[in-house]
Amino acid sequence: MSLRKIFNEARLMLLGIVIFIWTLIPIYHLFVMSITPRVETFAGALWPSRPTLENYETVVKQGHYYLEHFWQQLWNSAFVAVMVCAITLAIASTATFAISRLRVRGGRLVSNMALATYLIPPAFLAIPMYKVMGVYGLLNTQWSLILTMVTFASPYAIWVLKQYADKLPYELDEAARIDGASPLQIFRLIYLPLMAPSLVAIGTYALLLAWNEYLYAFLLLSADKDITLAVALGHFLTTDDAPFNVLMATGAVYALPPAAIYYVFRRYMVSGLTAGAVKS
Amino acid sequence: MVAVLDVQAGEKAPGRLSQEAVWGLIFLVPYIVLFLTLVIYPVGYGLILGSNPKSYVRLWTDPVFTRTIVNTVVFLGVAVNIKLFLALLLSGFFVHEKRWIRWLSVIFILPWAIPSIPTILSFRWMLNAEWGMLNSLIFRLTLEDGPNWLLDRWSGLGMISLVHIWKYLPFWTLILLAGRLAIPKDLYESADVDGASGLQKFRYVTFPSMRNLYITCTLLSTIMSLGDFNSIYLLTGGGPADSTQTLATLGIRYAFGMSEVEVGVTTVVVALPVMLPLLVLMLRRMRKGEQP
Numbered sequence: 001m002s003l004r005k006i007f008n009e010a011r012l013m014l015l016g017i018v019i020f021i022w023t024l025i026p027i028y029h030l031f032v033m034s035i036t037p038r039v040e041t042f043a044g045a046l047w048p049s050r051p052t053l054e055n056y057e058t059v060v061k062q063g064h065y066y067l068e069h070f071w072q073q074l075w076n077s078a079f080v081a082v083m084v085c086a087i088t089l090a091i092a093s094t095a096t097f098a099i100s101r102l103r104v105r106g107g108r109l110v111s112n113m114a115l116a117t118y119l120i121p122p123a124f125l126a127i128p129m130y131k132v133m134g135v136y137g138l139l140n141t142q143w144s145l146i147l148t149m150v151t152f153a154s155p156y157a158i159w160v161l162k163q164y165a166d167k168l169p170y171e172l173d174e175a176a177r178i179d180g181a182s183p184l185q186i187f188r189l190i191y192l193p194l195m196a197p198s199l200v201a202i203g204t205y206a207l208l209l210a211w212n213e214y215l216y217a218f219l220l221l222s223a224d225k226d227i228t229l230a231v232a233l234g235h236f237l238t239t240d241d242a243p244f245n246v247l248m249a250t251g252a253v254y255a256l257p258p259a260a261i262y263y264v265f266r267r268y269m270v271s272g273l274t275a276g277a278v279k280s
Numbered sequence: 281m282v283a284v285l286d287v288q289a290g291e292k293a294p295g296r297l298s299q300e301a302v303w304g305l306i307f308l309v310p311y312i313v314l315f316l317t318l319v320i321y322p323v324g325y326g327l328i329l330g331s332n333p334k335s336y337v338r339l340w341t342d343p344v345f346t347r348t349i350v351n352t353v354v355f356l357g358v359a360v361n362i363k364l365f366l367a368l369l370l371s372g373f374f375v376h377e378k379r380w381i382r383w384l385s386v387i388f389i390l391p392w393a394i395p396s397i398p399t400i401l402s403f404r405w406m407l408n409a410e411w412g413m414l415n416s417l418i419f420r421l422t423l424e425d426g427p428n429w430l431l432d433r434w435s436g437l438g439m440i441s442l443v444h445i446w447k448y449l450p451f452w453t454l455i456l457l458a459g460r461l462a463i464p465k466d467l468y469e470s471a472d473v474d475g476a477s478g479l480q481k482f483r484y485v486t487f488p489s490m491r492n493l494y495i496t497c498t499l500l501s502t503i504m505s506l507g508d509f510n511s512i513y514l515l516t517g518g519g520p521a522d523s524t525q526t527l528a529t530l531g532i533r534y535a536f537g538m539s540e541v542e543v544g545v546t547t548v549v550v551a552l553p554v555m556l557p558l559l560v561l562m563l564r565r566m567r568k569g570e571q572p
Contacts, residue, residue, distance in 0.1 A: 015373055016384055023388050026446065029413055030402040044416025095311040104304025110312065115566060117319050119500075119559050121507020123528040124548045127535045128326035132318070151318040154311065159566075183303035212395035215509045219536070233397050234514070244405055251398025262393035263386075 034249040041245055055249035064246055066236055069224050077211055077228040077254070080142055084149040084210035085203050091150065092157035093199060097187050099158075100165035101173060111162055118155035123215060130219050144220040145228070149213060153206040164198040165191070201268040208258050229254045330549035335542045339550065344522045345530070348547075351437060352506070352526040359441035360501050366445070367452035368494065371460050372486070374453065392450040400514040403443050404430070433523035436516045440524060444511040452497060459493040460486065499562045506555070527551050 033041075034055050036048040057063070062070045095114075099107035129148055130139070138144035168191075176186050192199070211230075218231045233251055236242040262269065339345045374385050391399065406413045407429040415426035430436050467485050476484065509528045512518060518525040518533060525533065527547055535544030 012373070012376065012378075012381070016381065019370070019373070019388060020384060022446070023390060023450075026399045026402040026406065027390060027394075029406045030398055032413075033402070033405065042411035044411050044413045046413065046417070091310045091314060094307040098304040098307035102300050102304035102307065104301060104308055107304070107308070110308060110315075112563070112567070113315060113319075114311070116559065116563060117315070119503055119562055120323075121504060121528065123507040123509040124531070124551070125322055125326065126509075126532060127541060127544050127548075128322035128329065129318070130535075131325055131329070131541070132322045136317075147314075147318060151314060154314065158311070183300055183307075187307070208393075212397075214397050214514070215532075219532075230395065230397050233401065236401075237514070237517075247401065248398070248405075251401060255394040255398050259390070259394045262389075266386075266389075 030248050030251060030255075033245055034252050036245050038243065038245055041243075055245045056253070058243075058246050059249050059253060064243060066232065066242070067246070067250065070229075070232070070250070072225055073227060073229045073232045074253075076142065076226065077230065078257075080146055080149070080217075080228055081207045081211040083146045084153060085207040087146065087150045088153040088157050088206040089199060089203050092154050092161050092202065093192065093195065094187075095154075095158055096161040096165045097191050100162050101168075101170075101186070101191060102183060111158060114155040114158040116155075117151075118159060122152050126215060126219060129216070133220060139220060140222050140226065142221065142226060145213070145217055146210075148216050148220065149206075149210040153209050157202045157206065160202060161195065161198055164195060168194055197268050200265055204261060204265045204269055207261065211258050326545050327549065329542050330545040332542050332546070335540075335546035336550075338540075338543050339546055344525065345547070347523065348525045348527060348530045351433075351524060355437060355441060355444075355526055356502055356505055359444045360498060360505050362441070363445045363449055364452055364456075364494065364498055364501060367449055367456050367497075368490070370449070370453045371456035372482070374457050375460050389450045389454070391447050396447055396510050397514060399447070400443055400510060403439070403446075404515050407439060430516050431520050433520075436520070436524040440511050440515055443515055444505065444508055447511065448501070448505075452501065455497060456490065456493065459490050463489045496562075496565050499558060499565070503555070503558055503562060506551070 032047060035051045035053065036043075036045075037050055037052045037054060040048050040050075059067060059070060062068055095110065098104045099111050133139045133144040133148070136144075138147070172190055172194075173186055176190055181189070213228075214230045214234060217228045218234055221227045221231060224232075229250070233247065233254060236244075236247040236250075374381060374388075407415075409415055409426065409428040409431060412429075414429070418424070418426035427435060429439050463486065467489075468481060471481050471485055506526075507528050508526075509532070512524060512526055512529045513532075516524045518529050522533070527550075531544040531547040533544075534540045534547060
């Protein structure tokens, strides 16, 4: 082990420590504040003198004005996320099957349109989308949020899935056709099973996108019983004397499911979602 | 039914083609309907709402708007470039094949994996001038009051950029890391044989192979960061006195805060002359990358 090697190792370690601290600072702060008793809220201490779970208890028992509908809102977040995931998968997998495997006429145009849509920042469409949802009579229903999120999730889904679909050998489809399989059977028995890994990646992507959405959720929904947990968290900001410790505890509960889901499907996510960008 | 399909599949090209074409359309219809009703219609609606000349006059005479344009340009210029440069450097760190670095990469991805609302609110509280953790710490160490992090235009924008970078750095690092892993190993081996230093290897092997990807990432990240609503709205709320608004938050402020819907849409339409060329450029690059 030469001196140079030790020096390099030490340099890596140092960088590693910096990355570690940088990444965890706000997460640590969130956690510390969520276990800080209310009387110590404004002490700004690095660690509370009496760590407590009382804030989590307040959340679970819906023991605060801001949290009256906590469980309902948690359910709303889950419902919206699952619906967005399912509908995005259905729309994107059928569309890419038509474009890539059946080579339907105009398919290229559709995939170009989808790609262009992917490049529109969602925040820029907020006002017209709100108006349009009003026209459709969907305002203040969760379907407005679900359909909006599907609109923003499916272009990327189509782009990624199409690249995987293009790589599947066409001989498989040909062989199935010779055996008399209909396009529907090819879709169900060949396409979907072979696409499973990238479908998992895209499903996770859509699920997290919907669960994490704030802007559209807060524009399109208003009743306390309809809003998602993200909007409920934002409500804490409407007053200056908001119970920040309870807010942080709610935030921790809200952040846990997507983190868990991400880590469960991490294998698929990294390879599935980065593949598209790398080739360019 | 199976028999019918068999017959059709066994027929010559025309019959089979039409069956496939019909199925192709059926499979494509859901997305086309979604696209027409929830992309084309709102975009068209927006363009009509944003076509009132009065809104443009209103915007150009509003000092908040001109300030917002400057903010947006500064935010994009600073945050996007620092973020991608750091991502490029960090991709060189995570490329090392060590056990502890693999573990660190699992932690490193957290900001991207968890929702931004709780973490941005955590930042907001930590940076609070009176009772935030950061200023408490500064006070304990120096016995002086720390700065008003979020109550000044430039430090507010700085903190917005910091939060934005914190949130999106992992994603871009992953993308650039994947690009780095795609560089053939023997290029480095022959550089080693030639006695190249680390810096030389970066300059002559790594960077030339990644330049294209880096530019694509910069363009894509610029477009996406233009739409970053959360980092601004949840950290400073565009304040103090609307001094840290960007285009993403200003439109919402006009439309929903001040009930000036047309003006709100116009703020976005004003960005189109800059955005559309970016979009077209990006579209070309992404299409090209798709067919290797």
